[in-house]
Amino acid sequence: MAPRPLKLPRQYQWWGLVPAIAGLYALSLIHGFATALLAGPPALLWVVTGLSMVLLRGDARVTAYMAVASVLAVLVSLPLVFAAGFVPAVVVGLLGLVCFTVSGRVSLIEAVVDEVVPEPDDDLHMQVKVGFDEAMMGYFLIAARVPGGELAERMCSEALELAKAMDARGWLESPERLHVAPEAPDKLNAQSDKRFGFDFERISFDSGFVPDAALPGAGRWASHAANNRATAWMLRHPGPTRPWVVCIHGYRMGETWMDFGLFKPGYLHKRMGFNVLMPVLPLHGPRRIGRKSGDQYLDGDLLDLLFAQSQALWDLRRWLAWLRANEDRPQIGVYGVSLGGYNTGLLTGYEKDLDFAVAGIPVVDFAQTLWRVMPPPHRRYFEARGLSEARYRELLKPVSPLTLPCRIPRDRRFVFAAAADRIVPAQQPALLAAHWDVQTRWYQGSHMSIGSETEPRATLEEALRVAGWTAPETRPYV
Structure with a gap:
C-alpha cells in the first residue's frame, strides 16, 4: 500500500x-x-x-x-x-x-x-x-476514575515491584508459565430466563482464579467477591449436539440487553441453528464491583489490568473445558468484538482446538489506547516515576495477544476493522492481523457503526464456511 x-x-x-x-x-x-x-x-x-x-x-x-x-x-x-x-x-x-x-x-x-x-x-x-x-x-x-494522589504513588511503586517479580519468574518471556491450563468446573448453577423473546440460561460457577500472592495487588484483586463468580448467557438447542459460537463482549458490556443487541441471537441461534455461549468478562455485568459494568477494568489502578486479563483468559479456558467435558469433541468457534476481540486474540495463543476465531475491531495495545487520552499531568507524573507508556506495555506483555503465536490454522483466523475507528486506534487491528499473518477486512465506518455494517457478518459467515459448519438451508433442524 x-x-x-x-x-x-x-x-x-x-x-x-x-x-x-x-x-x-x-x-x-x-x-x-x-x-x-x-x-x-x-x-x-x-x-x-x-x-x-x-x-x-x-x-x-x-x-x-x-x-x-x-x-x-x-x-x-x-x-x-x-x-x-x-x-x-x-x-x-x-x-x-x-x-x-x-x-x-x-x-x-x-x-x-x-x-x-x-x-x-x-x-x-x-x-x-x-x-x-x-x-x-x-x-x-x-x-473513568483516573488514578491520582496516594493511588498514583502506590501504583508507580508497585509497577517496579511487579516488573521485578515477573522478570524473576520468566513470565515476560514465557507467559505460558503464568497462565496454567484450568480444569473444567464440576459444579454449575443454571437459571432459566427470557429476554427479547429469547429463552436462555444464566449459568455460573466459581471462577477459581487465584493470582500469585507474591504479586503486588494480588490480595486486593482476590477480595472482589462479586468478580469471583464466572457467569455466562447460554442459548442451547435441545436434541443432537450442535456447533457452539462463543461470543465475547466489549468494554462496559456484559449485560443481556447489550450482549444480545451486539451478537444477534436471532441470527446465530434461531436462523443459523447454533448454540451460543456469551461469557461475561471479569468486572462486568453481574461481576461488577463498582456502580457501572466494567468499572476498574481500564480505570483506577492500571496494574489491575494484568489481573483482569489473566482472569479473563482463565475463565474463558474454563468455559471451553466445560463444553468439551460435557460433549464429545464439540465444534467451537470464537467471535469477539472490541475488548472481546483482544481476548479472542489472547485465547488463540493457548487454545488450538478451535474451528475459527474472529476478532472484530479489536483493541490490541492498551498502553497506547490509555496513554493517548490520559491527562498530561498524570502522564508526566507516571513517566517521572518510571511508569512510561513503554514500561506499561512491557508489564502487559504476559497478557498481550501479540506475545504468543496463534495456535489455530491460518485459514481459520479472521480480523475485521473500521477505517474511521476513534475508540480503538485503527492501526491496532492491523497489528493483530499481521501477527496472525492474515489480511485485515476493513469497512468504511466507525467502532460504534458495527451494527449497521455488512463486513462483520460477511466475515463471520466466511469463518463458518471455512470451518465447514452446515449452512442454514441444509440444516434439517432449522
Missing part, C-alpha cells in the same frame, strides 16, 4: 468556533434555575471544547467531550421547550446536531495518518458515524 501524503499542520482549528458560538447562544437562554439546569451543561462544554479546539488542537479528549455535549443538547431540547420556549429549544436541538457532526468531522481531520489503514470516506454519513464514536469515548472518559 502506497504511503498517504501527510496532512499539512495548521496552528488553529477554526471549526471550534461553531460549538463555541453554539455555547454562547445556549448561555444566553439562561434566565432561571430550569434553563440553567437544562442549557447550562451543554453550553459550558461547547464553549470550553470549542475554544480548546481552536487554541489547543490535537487533544483527543476535546472532540469526545464536544460530542457528549451535543448529545446532551439534543436530549434536553424537549424539556427546554417548557423552560425557554419552542423556537429556542428547537435551535438548541439543531445546534446539537450540527456540533455533533463537527466533532466527527474534526476527529477525521485530526486523525493520525497510518499507511496500513484505508483512507476513511470524508462525507456527512461518516462524520455522523465518527460522532457516535466520540460520544462513546466521552462517556468512557467521564465514567
Whole structure:
C-alpha cells in the first residue's frame, strides 16, 4: 500500500468556533434555575471544547467531550421547550446536531495518518458515524476514575515491584508459565430466563482464579467477591449436539440487553441453528464491583489490568473445558468484538482446538489506547516515576495477544476493522492481523457503526464456511 501524503499542520482549528458560538447562544437562554439546569451543561462544554479546539488542537479528549455535549443538547431540547420556549429549544436541538457532526468531522481531520489503514470516506454519513464514536469515548472518559494522589504513588511503586517479580519468574518471556491450563468446573448453577423473546440460561460457577500472592495487588484483586463468580448467557438447542459460537463482549458490556443487541441471537441461534455461549468478562455485568459494568477494568489502578486479563483468559479456558467435558469433541468457534476481540486474540495463543476465531475491531495495545487520552499531568507524573507508556506495555506483555503465536490454522483466523475507528486506534487491528499473518477486512465506518455494517457478518459467515459448519438451508433442524 502506497504511503498517504501527510496532512499539512495548521496552528488553529477554526471549526471550534461553531460549538463555541453554539455555547454562547445556549448561555444566553439562561434566565432561571430550569434553563440553567437544562442549557447550562451543554453550553459550558461547547464553549470550553470549542475554544480548546481552536487554541489547543490535537487533544483527543476535546472532540469526545464536544460530542457528549451535543448529545446532551439534543436530549434536553424537549424539556427546554417548557423552560425557554419552542423556537429556542428547537435551535438548541439543531445546534446539537450540527456540533455533533463537527466533532466527527474534526476527529477525521485530526486523525493520525497510518499507511496500513484505508483512507476513511470524508462525507456527512461518516462524520455522523465518527460522532457516535466520540460520544462513546466521552462517556468512557467521564465514567473513568483516573488514578491520582496516594493511588498514583502506590501504583508507580508497585509497577517496579511487579516488573521485578515477573522478570524473576520468566513470565515476560514465557507467559505460558503464568497462565496454567484450568480444569473444567464440576459444579454449575443454571437459571432459566427470557429476554427479547429469547429463552436462555444464566449459568455460573466459581471462577477459581487465584493470582500469585507474591504479586503486588494480588490480595486486593482476590477480595472482589462479586468478580469471583464466572457467569455466562447460554442459548442451547435441545436434541443432537450442535456447533457452539462463543461470543465475547466489549468494554462496559456484559449485560443481556447489550450482549444480545451486539451478537444477534436471532441470527446465530434461531436462523443459523447454533448454540451460543456469551461469557461475561471479569468486572462486568453481574461481576461488577463498582456502580457501572466494567468499572476498574481500564480505570483506577492500571496494574489491575494484568489481573483482569489473566482472569479473563482463565475463565474463558474454563468455559471451553466445560463444553468439551460435557460433549464429545464439540465444534467451537470464537467471535469477539472490541475488548472481546483482544481476548479472542489472547485465547488463540493457548487454545488450538478451535474451528475459527474472529476478532472484530479489536483493541490490541492498551498502553497506547490509555496513554493517548490520559491527562498530561498524570502522564508526566507516571513517566517521572518510571511508569512510561513503554514500561506499561512491557508489564502487559504476559497478557498481550501479540506475545504468543496463534495456535489455530491460518485459514481459520479472521480480523475485521473500521477505517474511521476513534475508540480503538485503527492501526491496532492491523497489528493483530499481521501477527496472525492474515489480511485485515476493513469497512468504511466507525467502532460504534458495527451494527449497521455488512463486513462483520460477511466475515463471520466466511469463518463458518471455512470451518465447514452446515449452512442454514441444509440444516434439517432449522
